[in-house]
Amino acid sequence: MAALRSRSDHSGMSIDRLRRIEEFLEARYIAPGRLPCSAVLISRSGKTVYNSVLGKADVERDKRARENTLFRIYSMTKPLTSVMFMMLVEEGKVALDDPVHRLIPEWKDLAVFTSAVKDSFRTRPVDRPMQMVDLLRHTSGLTYGFQERTKVDAAYRKQGIGTFGVKPSGLEETIGQLAGLPLEFSPGERWNYSVATDVLGYLIQKIEGKPFETVLKERLIDPLGMVDTDFFVPDSKAERFAACYQYTPGERPVLQDDPTSSPYLRPPVFVSGGGGLVSTTADYLKFCTMLINGGELNGKRFLSPKTLSLMTSNHLPGGKDLTEMSVSLFSEASNAGTGFGLGFATVMDPAKALSPSTKGEFFWGGAASTAFWIDPREELIVIFMTQLLPSSAYPIRRELRTLVYAAMTESYL
Numbered sequence: 198m199a200a201l202r203s204r205s206d207h208s209g210m211s212i213d214r215l216r217r218i219e220e221f222l223e224a225r226y227i228a229p230g231r232l233p234c235s236a237v238l239i240s241r242s243g244k245t246v247y248n249s250v251l252g253k254a255d256v257e258r259d260k261r262a263r264e265n266t267l268f269r270i271y272s273m274t275k276p277l278t279s280v281m282f283m284m285l286v287e288e289g290k291v292a293l294d295d296p297v298h299r300l301i302p303e304w305k306d307l308a309v310f311t312s313a314v315k316d317s318f319r320t321r322p323v324d325r326p327m328q329m330v331d332l333l334r335h336t337s338g339l340t341y342g343f344q345e346r347t348k349v350d351a352a353y354r355k356q357g358i359g360t361f362g363v364k365p366s367g368l369e370e371t372i373g374q375l376a377g378l379p380l381e382f383s384p385g386e387r388w389n390y391s392v393a394t395d396v397l398g399y400l401i402q403k404i405e406g407k408p409f410e411t412v413l414k415e416r417l418i419d420p421l422g423m424v425d426t427d428f429f430v431p432d433s434k435a436e437r438f439a440a441c442y443q444y445t446p447g448e449r450p451v452l453q454d455d456p457t458s459s460p461y462l463r464p465p466v467f468v469s470g471g472g473g474l475v476s477t478t479a480d481y482l483k484f485c486t487m488l489i490n491g492g493e494l495n496g497k498r499f500l501s502p503k504t505l506s507l508m509t510s511n512h513l514p515g516g517k518d519l520t521e522m523s524v525s526l527f528s529e530a531s532n533a534g535t536g537f538g539l540g541f542a543t544v545m546d547p548a549k550a551l552s553p554s555t556k557g558e559f560f561w562g563g564a565a566s567t568a569f570w571i572d573p574r575e576e577l578i579v580i581f582m583t584q585l586l587p588s589s590a591y592p593i594r595r596e597l598r599t600l601v602y603a604a605m606t607e608s609y610l
Contacts, residue, residue: 208246209607215239218600219249227252230449231591232566233442234262236582238478239601240486243576248478254439255456264479267430267438268582269454269461271472271563275394277484278470279333279540281417282397283504286329290404293333293539296326300400303376309338310379313348324383329400331384332393333539334512336522338380339391344525349381359392361564361586367466368399368409381524385514388522388537398470410468420497421487423480428473429464430456438462438475441565444590453586472564478580481569485578489571509543509559511536518545552595553602555610568594575609577601 218237226232234252238245254262285291291300298305307327308320323338331337340346342353342360354360356374366374375396381389402409410428418426430438438461442450454461461475487493492500500508513522513536520533534549535542541559544550560570566588569580579601581594588594 208241208244209609210239210241210246210604211606214600214604215247217604218247218597219251221596221600222249223251225596226591226593232583232585232593233440233450234266234583236262236264236266236268236478236580237597238482238578238580240482240578241576243486245482254437256440256442257452257455262439263437265425265437265477266582267425267434267475267477268567268584269439269441269563269565270474270476270481270567270582271565272394273476273481273561273563273567273569274470274472274474276488276540276561277413277417277474278394278397278401279508280488280500281401281413282329282333283500283508283539284416285401285404287501287504291329291400293328293330295329297329297332297337297396297400298326300403301372301376301396303373307338307376308379309383310347310349310381318348318352318379320379323380325385327380327384330512330539332397332400333508334537335388335390335393335525336385336514337391337393337396338382338384338386338389339375339393339396340381340389341391344390346524347381349379352378353392359395368395368402368468371467372396372399387524388513388519390525392471394471394540395467395469398468401470408468409470413470417499420499421483421494423476423483426474426476426480428468428475430459430461430475432462435462439584441584441586443586450585478582481580482578485569485571485580489573489576489578508539509541509557510538511543511545512538516545518549552598554598562588562594564588566590566593568597570598575605 222235233256237249239247250262250264252262254260254266311321312319327337340350342358344350398409401412405412438456440456441454443453491502492505519535534546536545541561544554544558547554555572555574558572562568566583566585571578
């Protein structure tokens with residue numbers, strides 16, 4: 198059920214209209230069984246104004262979802278990895294225009310795919326070397342195996358790179374595998390959702406001289422107080438771990454990952470900075486609050502406001518949006534009026550987006566239909582959790598955005 202702050206909080210949100218969110222989710226998705234559960238947390242002006250949890254964390258065992266339920270956040274891991282990398286940029290340990298081969302020498306001779314004969318690739322030289330900024334904004338030429346779009350995607354799947362349901366190698370081994378595969382395009386030429394953020398995790402590990410997961414935990418997760426965020430679920434928290442489901446058109450979702458036997462119950466071989474974390478709405482709110490505060494939380498500074506401004510600006514070449522730059526099959530790539538920064542998508546033109554939003558708003562989501570967005574000008578944070586693959590199953594992110602902005606009674610613009 199939803200917990201609502203009183204009208205005296207002056208959050209500029211209508212209590213009655215916020216209740217529509219729960220009514221909508223229950224009627225449209227939870228009661229018909231289209232989603233197993235939903236958790237929505239809304240913060241405005243530093244106050245939690247709405248906190249709703251509906252449905253079952255585990256349908257098979259009739260276990261209700263709760264405020265402390267642990268969710269696979271998949272690509273909502275990417276913003277944390279990107280922030281950690283930018284912390285190293287601020288410290289002068291790496292620069293955005295550094296060539297990636299400065300830290301991964303075996304990538305110096307990466308080439309671009311042109312054609313293939315059976316398992317043999319024909320390639321051409323890159324127009325310019327891949328830079329660190331290309332990894333952050335997904336213009337690297339790398340891809341994901343699960344996209345099933347090209348011969349290069351197929352090569353990723355064959356080697357178990359960026360593919361659901363395939364046991365991957367470790368970070369070091371994956372970097373070596375990628376050295377032997379061609380790029381989809383020359384860096385900076387197009388936008389393609391990819392394993393680039395996993396590569397950032399490897400670079401963080403190499404720069405700091407300790408495992409990526411240790412660096413992320415010591416420098417970001419623990420100092421933020423994200424007590425339930427990790428790359429695996431320990432035994433002491435296994436009861437809180439949600440089941441994950443797979444969308445099947447025209448049918449009820451089927452169990453995709455059983456929480457009692459999930460690979461997430463043990464430390465992973467491949468620590469994915471692009472999609473490996475488990476978290477809660479309360480934990481992710483701490484991360485988002487740090488971002489909306491300009492890089493600071495509880496007296497500790499993680500990033501400069503200027504760095505965050507840089508990260509949330511559109512970095513797509515020529516000021517283009519995703520519809521103009523993307524060759525990806527990823528669902529968010531169809532968003533008109535949306536650019537991409539350094540770890541986040543960013544709203545460039547609300548009118549083109551045909552959805553309530555604010556210029557400068559930044560966001561992203563995860564494969565199991567989780568999502569978040571931050572609207573700094575409206576002092577708004579919204580976090581949505583569920584567990585259904587793929588994220589393109591329903592238009593729930595757009596629907597939720599409409600419902601949240603419809604609940605505003607006061608704009609800070």
